[in-house]
Amino acid sequence: MSRFPRRAPAPRTFRRKASDRNRMHTGGPMRERAQHMLAVDLGAASGRVVLGRFDGERVEMQEVHRFGTPIVEGDGHIRWDIHAMEEEIRIGLQAALAEAPGVRSVSVDSWGVDYVLLDADGSPVGLPYCYRDHRLDGVMETVFETVPPEDIYECTGIYSWPFNTLYQWVADSEEGLQAAHCLMMADYFNHRLGGRRAVEVSLASTTQMMDVHTREWAAPLMRTVGLDPVRWPEIVPSGTILGSVHGHPDIAVIATCSHDTALAVAAAPAVDPDAAWAYISCGTWSLFGVERATPVVTAEALAAGFTNEAGLDGSIRLLKNLTGLWVLQECAREWGGVAWDALEEEARAAPSMGVVVDLEDPRFLHRDGMEERLLDTLRENGSPLPASRGALCRLIVESIADSYRRALIDLERVTGERIDVLHLMGGGSQNSLLCVLTAQACNRPVAAGPVEATALGNALIQLRTLGALPQGVSLREVSARSCNVRAYRPSGQVL
Incomplete structure (x- = not known):
């Protein structure tokens, strides 16, 4: 029994909504009454x-x-x-x-x-x-x-x-x-x-x-x-x-x-009613999880590092907080603000070192000296050092993808449910190398996008609050119509 007494919670309902249509909005003139x-x-x-x-x-x-x-x-x-x-x-x-x-x-x-x-x-x-x-x-x-x-x-x-x-x-x-x-x-x-x-x-x-x-x-x-x-x-x-x-x-x-993150999850264009999905909201942090009706506060969930955050309409976001692009962002800053596209190209061209680094190590939490901390970790593990900046970037991206693999294993064990597809949203969805490596590491298809999932979720909930959404139309349906989603297969195929 909990040592912190509480009143009985009010009844809540939670229902996932789905649609079978996914269209991309390409911009252009908007109606005058938008x-x-x-x-x-x-x-x-x-x-x-x-x-x-x-x-x-x-x-x-x-x-x-x-x-x-x-x-x-x-x-x-x-x-x-x-x-x-x-x-x-x-x-x-x-x-x-x-x-x-x-x-x-x-x-x-x-x-x-x-x-x-x-x-x-x-x-x-x-x-x-x-x-x-x-x-x-x-x-x-x-x-x-x-x-x-x-x-x-x-x-x-x-x-x-x-x-x-x-x-x-x-x-x-x-x-x-x-x-x-x-x-x-x-x-x-x-x-x-x-x-x-x-x-x-x-x-x-x-x-x-x-x-x-x-x-x-x-x-x-x-x-x-x-x-x-x-x-x-x-x-x-x-x-x-x-x-x-x-x-x-x-x-x-x-x-x-x-x-x-709650907004990004609300905007996830998960419109296939037959596919069990998990989300990865990837920015400075990566939030990896599923949407549920009730929290999971078991000893197993705690030991696996899962957290239960509140979501839209009474839902619970059972998730793991993982390091996202933070380490790469810090390295780019230390290198004088190198463009992201350039770093991705260098990483794509570099061969895999065949090792990964645990980016959840507390040493990577703080600013400054990030590159040297990565190299120190490799030395401590007896691993080879990267031969180039691109090799170091690839190591970071592969390490992020590997953290997703481990999180997926833990998630399926804690919930007892198999995940069919991963929705990767936020800034990380623009990094095609990360998307490919995630699909391969997790052996699951990855649906990448929207990039600005948080802002889109923000706008969608405002619309619903103001009563501006058409009757019977869900947030996810509008989201799917409004964004471009790219599909990455574990085989490396991009659709």
């Missing part, structure tokens, strides 16, 4: 403001502003420059309004776990820390002395990563940081645009402070580790209208799924 909505997608590496146009059948996404996610490094810490981010968001909003004055709504999404401390007046208490900050070293282990990880998992469904919000907030408390309110990153910017203070359920679930069974704050757990749940606002369902944009009363601020 619906317009704005998706602000904040990633750990870059942010984008994307204008969505819906013509009644398909969504066309147009990026109107892109920026590098601003960070501030100093005093041995890494922080997010939320003031610069807000300015970039407002630049994007103005660009979108110049393009389409009739924008009906806007929604911000972001990565998970990081949050903003606010004073009684609602102003930020300094700049928020980045989840890669070294201040978190050893905090999780200290919490485990009070609450065993098994109890935390049974209550929250979330696997214990050192950077989870729960441990970040404990670190803040130990530093004496005081706040009247707390908001997750995307929810903070939705609030700054004009929405009320609230935390959307998919983002709340990443904190490891939400009860996965009731979808309310796990107040007993929070109090046990010395945290005050009163500082966090209500948890709201996906698709909640929070208010309107300051100065633009006709533009609704909507909490779609504030967590980027």
Whole structure:
């Protein structure tokens, strides 16, 4: 029995929706009466403001502003420059309004776990820390002395990563940081645009402070580790209208799924009702998992490293957090910002070294010195060193694909269900070498796309919230009509 009592959860239903049609939207003129909505997608590496146009059948996404996610490094810490981010968001909003004055709504999404401390007046208490900050070293282990990880998992469904919000907030408390309110990153910017203070359920679930069974704050757990749940606002369902944009009363601020991965999964063009599918949302991180009606909080799931995050319409995203393009991104940065296309071509031309590296090793979590850490790992393992930059890039890509292979084995074992197809979405879906190697490593067909799955999911949920989707048409049907999906076979064939 759990040591954290809870009220009985309200009944929930969850139903997968499918269609038998998959069409690509190639752009072109939109109908004059098209619906317009704005998706602000904040990633750990870059942010984008994307204008969505819906013509009644398909969504066309147009990026109107892109920026590098601003960070501030100093005093041995890494922080997010939320003031610069807000300015970039407002630049994007103005660009979108110049393009389409009739924008009906806007929604911000972001990565998970990081949050903003606010004073009684609602102003930020300094700049928020980045989840890669070294201040978190050893905090999780200290919490485990009070609450065993098994109890935390049974209550929250979330696997214990050192950077989870729960441990970040404990670190803040130990530093004496005081706040009247707390908001997750995307929810903070939705609030700054004009929405009320609230935390959307998919983002709340990443904190490891939400009860996965009731979808309310796990107040007993929070109090046990010395945290005050009163500082966090209500948890709201996906698709909640929070208010309107300051100065633009006709533009609704909507909490779609504030967590980027939840949006990508919502937009997965999985329209074959007979194919059991898993998703890989590949950006800085890779999230590998399946959509379920109920959480899996067994000892086997915990031992295998699975986490249960909230999804759209009461669903659970049973997934593994894996390293995505992060290591490659860091190497590219250290090499002076080499173009991605060039690195992929070099990797494709290089022969396989016949070895892989465990990219889940904690040594690869932090910035700087990434190439040397890779080489050190190879030396420690007695493996040969790459003969070229392309060989090192291929090693990284092969290691990512191998992590997917191992995750698939674990997923099928924990759920007892075989996966027929992998939907690989996000930035990683543009890397054809990664797609080919993933299909071969997993021995499953890979459906690659959409690239901007998060922004598309954001726009689709806004449409549904506003009642703008045709009756009887599902998000996945519209997504399948709106994007180009490439199929990669384990044989290496590309369709």
